[in-house]
Amino acid sequence: MHDIRAIRENPAAFDAALSRRGLDPVSPEILALDEARRAKITAAEEAQAEANRAAKEIGRAKASGDEEAFERLRTEVASKKAEIARLQDEAKEEDRKLTDLLMGLPNLPQDSVPDGEDEDDNLEIRRWGSPRNFAFDPKEHYEIAAVQDRMDFETAAKLSGSRFVLLSGAVARLHRALAQFMLDTHVEEHGLTETITPVLVREEMMYGTGQLPKFGEDSYKTTNGWWLIPTAEVTLTNIVNGLTVEEGYLPRRYVAHTQCFRSEAGSAGRDTSGMLRQHQFEKVEMVSVTRPEDSDAEHERMTGCAEAILQKLDLPYRTVVLCTGDMGAGARKTHDIEVWLPGQNTYREISSVSTTGDYQARRMNARYKPASGGKPQFLHTLNGSGLAVGRALIAVLENGQEEDGSVTLPEVLHPYLGGRTRLTADGQLA
Template sequence: MLDIKWIRDNPEALDAALAKRGAEPLSAGLIALDEKRRSVVQALQDMQSRRNAASKEIGAAMAQKDMVLADRLKAEVAHLKDTMPAAEEDERRLNAELSDALSRIPNIPHDDVPVGRDENDNVVTRMTGQKPGWNHPAKEHYEIGEALGYMDFERATKLSGSRFTVLTGPLARLERALGQFMIDLHTSEHGYTEVSSPLMVRAETLYGTGNLPKFEEDLFKTTDGRYLIPTAEVTLTNLVAGEILDQEKLPLRFTALTPSFRSEAGSAGRDTRGMLRQHQFWKCELVSITDAESSIAEHERMTACAEEVLKRLGLHFRTLTLCTGDMGFGSRKTYDLEVWLPGQNTYREISSCSVCGDFQARRMNARYRGKDGKGTTFVHTLNGSGTAVGRCLIAVMENYLNEDGSITVPDVLLPYMGGLTKIEKAN
């Protein structure tokens, strides 16, 4: 969430930032709403001050036995008491209206983010690794998995409907191995603290990370008003909600391997074959909580941690800087990692790493106290996938496909596979 004081002081900067994102200017309407709110607040304060003053004047008038003045002052106080509830209700309504309006405004892009309309304007920052050099035909993951007998979409549809997958045997183990490898790497070598957190959260938790109110249609809601998490970013970031941290203890780095649940609203007809776009999938999430000065450097560090997963798996990928028109709602700058999928003959996103500045912290009221102990400042938050397990499984299947249809297990996953070095067709 943006600061209304900043908007009042920098209306042109807000509208310019929104224009970069392809959005209409909003500063004039926000400032007008804030002016109305401030006017009501001032009127209410004036009424409260006058009521207090008149109450004192009543005592003085009665001490002087001026009952006419006392009665007039009593009538004035009674009128103020009758009038103030309506003003208080106006204040609550306008505060809520302004808060809701501010909660729907996207974050301000960093100055070095490329300006563009959509994914076609993203900028390739670097390329890593090589495409597989074999000569046999490439296949898509669902062709490979179904031929091996370990990937079943028909049974998944019978159980849950579309956009679900049933994995069995060694392919299920390979998916589990990938998740374990990721969480072990980030905790043992990258300094992240593993967290086991809830998969269902309250609305205010999703509000803190910016998923609500704007993106409710993307979420699954339970019958008791809770929501299934669309990513562990929601719980990991909100671990510091409402807290005041000591700057010396920053950065905090959290990671979790959890299922994620997304309704995929608006994706009808996209990636309907296979398991690229699912309602339920495993993801290893990375979250950092930093001070204001460290967040940019932490963004580079987090992205490198996600890249390391793909490097150790021997996968070819590219790192993109997203343009303003393709960037997420809460992000100030985002790097996407896109892995090469031979079966599709294209790159597909496997991780997004974003720095959000104090955008989420304002919604969560998460602060830190400086080293001098004077005052508090909103923390900066960052999040990234380290990485999406299902998409990583797809990449391994397609890049490690052998001519006979089997899949070679990448060396880094062998300790998790119980001696299995190759996944072959079921008997």
């Protein structure tokens, strides 16, 4: 959510920032609602003062025996109470409209974010590793012989419909090994706190991180009002929902491995082959909670944590800064990390690392007390994939495939696989 005081002070700057996301000016509507709300509050306060004055005069009229004045003043107090209740209700309604409007607006992009309309306008900032030169035409992950009997889309479709997969045998174990490796690395080397969270959340938690009110169609809601999380960003970030923490509590750095659920409402016809885009998938998610002055450095640190996983897996990747038109609504700035997939002959997103500034903290009313004293300040929150486990599995399979249909596995995974180093063409660990 946005700071109404900042909008009052510089509405033109607010509209200019939103225009970079392709939105029309909205500050006149915001300020009109704000002015109406404040006018109702002021009127209610004035009516309350008049009611208080009349109430004092009632006592004097009673004492003096002036029945006419007593009745007139009593009627006036009753009328003022009704007026106050009406004005307070009207102020609440204006406040609701204002809150709904502010909650539905995206975050303001940082000045360093490039302008643009879509992914073609994203800015590449670095690459790591070189794509392997294959002596044969590399296959997509689901076409590799070692995988075909262990990655079952037909049975998954029977069970649940399209965009689901059933993994078994060595491929299932490899998927589990990747998640365990990611967690161990983030905990032991990057200092994150491992966390196990629910995957069902209350509706206000989805509002807190910005999935609601505008993006509910992207997620699943149960019949009793819970929401299935689209990512552990929702649960990890909302740990500080409603809290005012001491400055010494910061930074907080969390990591969780969870199931994630997305309806993929806007992706009809995209990535329908294989397991690149699923309704249910697993992700290792990182979330940081910081002081405002630390959030930019934390964004770079978190990006480095995600990149380190790919480097240890020896998977080529590139890192890009998303342009204003491609960036998620809650982000101020986003780094996408794209891993090389030889089967598609292109880089594909495997992690998004975003800083949201105080946008989520305002929605959650999450603050900290400065050690030096003074008013509590809003926290800054950041989130990022570290990594999407299914996409990491795809990358390991495609980059390690051999001409005979076997797959050579990254060295860092060998201890998680009982010392095995490869998948044989018939889908066994060896």
